Amino acid sequence: MNTIMVNTTLGKVENIEEVLKGEFAVVAEWQQKGILAHIFVKEAGGGAVLVFNETDLGTVKQLISQLPLSKHFEKTEYTLLDKQF
Template sequence: MNTILVNTVLGKVDNIEEILPKEFAVVEGWQKEGVIAHLFLKEAGTGAVLIFNETDEQKARELIAQLPLHTYFEQTEYIVLDKKF
């Protein structure tokens, strides 16, 4: 299994204040389960970078689809990383 980096670009969301708490709750659940290693928010609210622990790209895609904001992502890039050290 590899580490998966997911780079998202967020489009316009009119009700972002309502959706963000739900978004963070999902990611916090993943963190408690050990599924995700890191969440980095981009400046100016333009998206996020998520780093998933030992998983595969298909599972990462399934997880991203669970996010309340996923339908607002203008771009989602999945990068498979093979950690050497």
């Protein structure tokens, strides 16, 4: 099964608690719809790793751009994965 992993590095956000509410609402909706398999938040609020069920890179990039925190990402890495077991 193919999947896409997105590794984000978060910069400084002034109103982080407020923005996180919107962020988690979006990813919860994606998970409910089966678009997102997992989200791992990095320690100390340094970003997150998202694992998508979606296999089209263009679609995943569009989804990431919809996140409230996306404008604060210092770095975003996309990795195409092929699950072996």
